Amino acid sequence: MNLTPEDVDHVATLTRLGITAEDRSRFAEQLSGVLEHFRALQALDTTGISPTAQVFDLHSVMRDDVARPSLPREQVLANAPRQEDGFFRVQAVLET
Amino acid sequence: MGATGQPAGQTRHMHVTREHLVGISGDLTALTAPEARDLLVRRQISATELTHAVLGQIERTETQVRSFITVTAAEALAQARAADVALGGSDPGATPPLTGIPVALKDLFCTTGVQTTAGSRILEGFIPPYDATVVARLRAAGAVFVGKANMDEFAMGSSTENSGYHPTHNPWDVSRVPGGSSGGSAAAVSAGQAIVSLGTDTGGSIRQPASLCSVTGLKPTYGRVSRYGVVAFASSLDQVGPFSIGVEGSAMVLQAIAGADPMDATTAPVAVPDYRATIRDGVKGLRIGVPAEYFTAGMEPDVERLVREAIQTLQGLGATIHPVSLQYSEHGLATYYIIAPAEASSNLSRYNGIKYGLAALDEVDMTRAMDATRQRGFGNEPKRRIMLGTYALSSGYYDAYxxxxxxxxxxxxxxFDNAFTSVDVIASPVSPTVAFKMGARIDDPLAMYLSDVCTIPVNVAGLPGISIPCGFDHQGLPVGLQLIGKAFDEATLFRAAFAYEEVTSFHRQRPALASEAHMNQAGRGGVGASASDQSLVPHA
Known part of the structure; x- marks a missing residue:
């Protein structure tokens, strides 16, 4: 299972990691090694085995739909890199 | 909630003196949590005194160990003073069970007003506006928080070398790693920089550093402890647990933090028993399973020998030993390294420079700003795992991976379900090797991942597991025994671990590191010295 630098580029785009050219070949090599290790899984017969997403039998835990106190706006915004008029401020989304 | 059921704990101890417990050195940092509780309640020591001792130990040893990202000395002393007021009341035994006990917190637990980084530069300067449930519960139990412990970035790693801040060193040999990802929490307790600490374990991140640093570390059952306010890595695997010297301290901490939490829908509505009520019940008739698959080819001979000796010790105490088969565990590592990165790639998508954390404010375009924020803020291991997880979840590969x-x-x-129809506990090594040299595995992700081959299947199955000290290899480096329990049966793990601890002294041995602080102890410290032999306090 070999990841090409192009695969790494594609995944890097999906993940918004801004992978540098220098990282690209190193990650391709390291991730290929890790993926190679997974090949043993492919050989296992799992016909009819249901997948486990979580281990215990808890499903759709519900609570009463009542309003509870939440943090004041100033506290929620206190860690924001940029804020304006009580909102998070983000960069413009530009057409490219 | 944790305030009940503890008074019996005080009567179990004989009324030993402070001098008996801490030795003529007066070293309070060598105390276990139940010993400290006993002395605090009987006003033989004050919380302020104990906190000063721990902070002093941090000051003396931190340049060598580097367990912490943040030390909160002023807050700790204020909490200690409040604890002393409570302990000075008419009934000190009625105070909450951790009143005045110094605790270190892995730096991924949200702490109101105190920076929480998860070991990542992308969260540098993040000041949570609320406490994680476990922090709130420890606070209510009276704990004194001495600092935020170092960790592999986003809990991804087995050496604490992946911290975005600095590596932590193993107190037993500072040229070696403490394990990880909760390496700071393990090293802090090992070095006497805290009496107990809190970590998280996603694939071994409590048990493996506990083993490498010769402390007790427990990963509770998935769903036993709330994850609300804990920076998420892999949500179907992450679990919060304690480190301590001696098993009872871990039982005290779990007692305080366990139980359902309305803020975490994955916590189970399962009653929390009084762990210390049964911890002395012994192992007579306890059925211990030994899985041949966990004594792997790459295991160091000393590790295998010491773990097998520990199992024999338990047998000598009345437990019965049974071979069990966990044949699919050999695929645990590969399974984990699909599931955990897949979940991580989703959890870590929130670090985008908008609501908190690092932001590339120099970029004017939003997507380029996100690229730059994440490029600068994440280290190599989170990047590798985000990519691996995204790849495993991507169109065309989802079914295959x-x-x-x-x-x-x-x-x-x-x-595991099958094995537990015929045994009560499963015993195995924790780590196939002792602590490795810093740098030895940092450029070989697969070698690093293999550190957790014996612990990962336990997370995959959601079961509780404990690591306890079971000896030292030919170089004097610690080895741990892993005991794995049935779901929600932490009480049996504590009971078996305590029985072992009662007839061994490995847990009492402290790293020689501390004795470097004063040369007049040279030649006496080291592996063979017991806590009471070793003064950790300078003779100033």
Whole structure:
């Protein structure tokens, strides 16, 4: 299972990691090694085995739909890199 | 909630004196949590005194160990003073069970007003506006928080070298790693920089550093402890747990933090028993399973020998030993390294420079700003895992990787379910090797991942596991024994671990590191010295 630098580029785009050219070949090599290790899984017969997403039998835990106190706006915004008029401020989304 | 059921704990101890417990050195940092509780309640020591001792130990040893990202000395002393007021009341035994006990917190637990980084530069300067449930519960139990412990970035790693801040060193040999990802929490307790600490374990991140640093570390059952306010890595695997010197301290901490939490829908509505009420019940008739698959080819001979000796010790105490088969566990590592990165790639998508954390404010375009924020803020290991997880979840690969891994997860869990029809506890090594040299595995992710081959299947199956000290290899480096329990049966793990601890002294041995602080102890410290032999306090 070999990841090409192009695969790494594609995944890097999906993940918004801004992978540098220098990282690209190193990650391709390291991730290929890790993926190679997974090949043993492919050989296992799992016909009819249901997948486990979580281990215990808890499903759709519900609570009463009542309003509870939440943090004041100033506290929620206190860690924001940029804020304006009580909102998070983000960069413009530009057409490219 | 944790305030009940403790008074019996005081009567179990004989009324030993302070001098008996801490030795003529007066070293309070060598105390276990139940010993400290006993002395605090009987006003033989004050919380302020104990906190000063721990902070002093941090000051003396931190340049060598570097357990902490943040030390909160002023806050700790204020909490200690409040504890002393409570302990000075008419009934000190009625104070909450951790009143005045110094605790270190892995730096991924949200702490109101105190920076929480998860070991990542992308969260540098993040000041949580609320406490994680476990922090709130420890606070209510009276704990004194001495600092935020170092960790592999986002809990991804087995050496604490992946911290975005600095590596932590193993107190037993500072040229070696403490394990990880909760390496700071383990090293702090090992070095006497805290009496107990809190970590998280996703694939071994409590048990493996506990083993490498010769302390007790417990990963509770998935769902036993709330994850609300804990920076998420892999949500179907992450679990919060304690470190301590001696098993009872871990029982005290779990007692305080365990139980359902309305803020975490994955916590189980299962009653929390009084762990210390049964901890002395012994192992007579306890059925211990030994899985041949966990004594792997790459295991160091000393590790195998010491773990097998520990199992014999338990047998000598009346436990019965039974071979069990966990044949699918050999696929645990591959299963984990699909599932955990897949979940991580989703959890870590929130670090985008908008609501908190690092932001590339120099970029004017939003997507370029996100690219730059994440490029600068994440270290190599989170990047590798985000990419691996995204790849495993991406169109065309989902069935081959993610679904396959979830199916194998079913098989791994079924193995444990089957084994536990005939045994009560499963015993195995924690780590196939002792602490390795810093730098030895940092450029070889697969070698690093293999550190957790014996611990990962336990997370995959959601079961509780404990690591306790079971000896030292030919170089004097610590080795741990892993005991794995049935779901929500931490009480049996504590009981078996305590029985072992009662007839051994490995847990009492402290690293020689501390004795470097004063040369007149040279030649006496080291592996063979017991806590009471060793003064950790300078003779100033």
């Amino acid at each position: 993610y679904r396959k891994a979830q199916q194998v997860r079913t098989l791994i869990k079924a193995d």
